[in-house]
Amino acid sequence: MLPDIVALTTSPSLSVPWWKVVYDFSSLTEWIDASLHNYMSPFWTTITEMLIIGVLILLFYAVIGLFLVYAERKVCAFMQNRLGPNRVGPFGIFQTIADLFKLLFKELIPIKNADGFLFNLAPFIVIIASFMAIAAIPFAKGLHAIDLNIGVLYVMAVSAMGVIGVLLAGWSSNNKYSLIGAMRSGAQIVSYELSVGLSIITIIILAGSMQLSVIVEAQRDGWFIFKGHIPAFIAFIVFLISSTAETNRGPFDLAEAESELTAGYHTEYSGIKFAFFFLAEYINMFIVASIAATVFLGGWMPFHVGHWVGFNYIMDFIPPFIWYIGKTFFVIFLMMWFKWTFPRLRIDQLLTLEWKYLLPINLVNVLIMAFIVLMGWHF
Amino acid sequence: MEEKEIITTPDEEQEYVINMGPQHPSTHGVLRLLVSLKGEKVKSIQPHVGYIHSGIEKMCESITYPQIIHLTDRMDYISAHINNEAVCLNVEKALEIDIPDRIKVIRTIMSELTRLQSHQLWWACFGMDLGGLTCFFYGLRDREKILDIFEETCGGRMIVSYNCPGGLMYDIHPNFQKRVKDFIKYFRKILPEYDQLLTGNVIFHERSRGIGKLTKEDAISFGVTGPTGRASGFSCDVRKHEPYSAYDRVQFKEILHTEGDTFARYIARIDEMWESMNIIEQLIDNIPEGPFAVKMKPVIKLPEGEYYQRVETARGELGVYIISDGNKNPYRVKFRSPNFSNLSVLNHIASGFKIADLVAIGGSLDLIIPDIDR
């Protein structure tokens, strides 16, 4: 079988294989756009498309959120010699859905002396911030809601907005633990945003663009983590650390720190409002993981090795969406692995880590990368 | 709308006071700490105890000596066996009964197993306090194996009630020796994993080194005993100083460290686990033959006088002070519990550090609240 495939792909006369057409979602989206135009005016077409995309993203959001909660519980259970959820459905896969219903039906307890408006607003800010960031992420070729030419900047800016929600939640809860948690979270995100930005800049230098689709396309002949020598690898590690910190996950979960602050900024929330915070945490994890996958690991690009034509051909056969999800979940698994292994840092150590270690390393790294790009030493 | 209450106090009195406990994940029970903060820094700590004060000392005055055992089980429920041993030794000393070697050896093995499982639980909880949740499950997983040994021989898992004045309630189970040996073999392999997971971890080092320093002088003055005191260089191991049961016939080191910080307290306990395994290994193959209990009178009456017995529990020195007036009930029983003194040092060593450090220090003191409240 294999020699035939090799012969097929190497022959220049052959047109693009059928799956390459199917895996390219741009034709599908263009077709939908064109057929909608036939029926409606351009204004209503845009409105309809926005609605469709909104609903799709909402569905995706819920599914990913629920799945990630389940995955986290299973992963941590297996690391801790436990089974994890195993009662609701086979292997407990409906556990999170049951939890969702429980959270939906729970009472929303009003807090006395809390700032009511801000208290209710905070979960929405958190969830909207993570919701907006999803729009710019390319899931497969031609499968993204909007392809901004400053995509990376947009995702970073929007996902960092969530901290406002966290600060509001801590402030308005009228709870001392919540306030400490919120203040910690503020200090943490402000500092770690710097590292996230700088480590991405390292790659932007290499790619020469901030548009996510261009960055992905530039990795057709090799992922940036391999192309960019050691600086790209260091940038990847720094990005992993600082994005874990930015999403308030262990070992950087100081804002929640359940052994110190009971639950930090969302101590006073219950029911669906708590679910919003909970879901946003997991979606934020998904977003940073997908940025890591897109920027460092080639997004939806399959894994290619130099001149192994047959191997590359088989890799091409796997749909890009699967590649993308696989890479994202690899990064998410890494983050879960961190969380369930390490003890928590202290707030001053957290800031020391950022300002004394990550930031200098990052700055040097950017310089080296710029030098490499200038000299043309990268692959 | 309701008028909101505005508290006006002079500037120096406006402290940020948070209430840690009685229901707080890291106070391990119903300890309440009033912590005044300055930012993240702890200014002072006021412990409030008594939430599960059960009046054990008062209850002891109206029950007989064998019945006291079931109350001491519930004092420091993690090292229940050692508490029972203290009362039994005291009663036996007062009655001047010679205890056969078999009982002594079995008691020692049981005490060391208790110490081992207590330290495992402490390690589990300490890891959890510092945010490493996985430690909790590994610690409890291994502790279950010891509890199984207890259950097979004593019928209870934590509240063993295995000692009684004059010996033991039952003989050891036929499987006991094999199970203990299997466990030691297993745990010798597992304990290095604890080190890899937590002891060597750079984050853990940062969190524990130099945190909550307790000098030797303060440790003695505050009466801080057990691994906590020994981490400060205070040689207070009752097993060495006043050997009871079979401790005079085994070789073991008294773990002494001089740093006195959280890390030293941690290492002291990890080392004690190794020592406990050594002690058990020395004894488990040479349990002498003999009766498992001395025949006692149906009603035990202590001669008039005062009796004091010290034992080394997993947390420090437990003293049982019995004043007898010749009746079948004690006139007064006082338990000098190790946790009570260990708690009193908390304000001294934790003020000036951060909240996260307070949690770490509290975890390293290994407080069991029923033992404080009694």
Place this chain on the structure above:
Amino acid sequence: MDKIQLGEFIKSLASDLEIKEGKQYLEVTVPPSMLYQLARQLREKEEAQFDFLFCLSGVDYGSDLGVVYHLRSTIYDHVVVLKTRTSDREHPQLDSVADIWLTANFHEREVFDLLGIKFKNHPDLRRLFLDNSWGFPLRKDYVDDINIVYK
């Protein structure tokens, strides 16, 4: 020092002491007025150095209320038991030794809580376990019809 030497030594520190060689430890009965002085000397004298107060218990002797101090020297490893009692059951008051041994702070609060003995010069004498509505449960004449059931 063994028990006899220790007894001689303590006798030299203060008069009016009742020294008994107990079965286990040397027992010294001190009048309340001399307690603080003797405790301080036992802590500070070069030959004694009782630096470890390992047990402080309050006892209701029926007619009197008393406190028993178990002292140990971590340097010489000798032990002495100090006993003091006061016959005033209404307003019993003793000197606090909390500034000599820091652990006495908590232990004296416990004794105050359960037996109602007040300690003079104690830095922070509050009830420890119980709230103010309780009596002093470890006293022999304590009555509580609700919580104590006699069979």
Place this chain on the structure above:
Amino acid sequence: MRSIINYLKEIIFGVWSLLKGMKVTGSYFFRPGTIVTQKYPSNRKDLVMFDRFKGEVVMPHNEKNEHKCTGCGICELNCPNGTIEIISKTIITEDGKKKKAIDKHIYRLSMCTFCALCVKTCPSNALAFSQKFEHAVFNRALLIKTLNKPGSQLMKGVE
């Protein structure tokens, strides 16, 4: 220069120590055989408690509905918290003598602390521990049990 080397050393040792920890958790993740969770209600059938497990105090009866309890009351005396209450009656034996016998041996499971003093001190070994451990009931009154079965009698030869 030395400080820079130390700085790098610190980082490398730190990362190495973290990797060692990750090795432990990672190795367990890929070895599902080490999982210790028991699926409790579904493995109920093959759950065997240890034979000395102190579940609750019972009074073993033989097939002729006879027990060994003479109603002496030693267990009641020895119980530290009033769990056991013995109501005795006077019966007339076959040879015409009046004799004390057990009417009801009341056992309050809700108060029992499983100290085993009653079982151990019983002169005729009438009491024992069962291995039952599922004690939850919906009504507190159900925890007050009468240990001797209705119509049961003292076993022959037990005084």
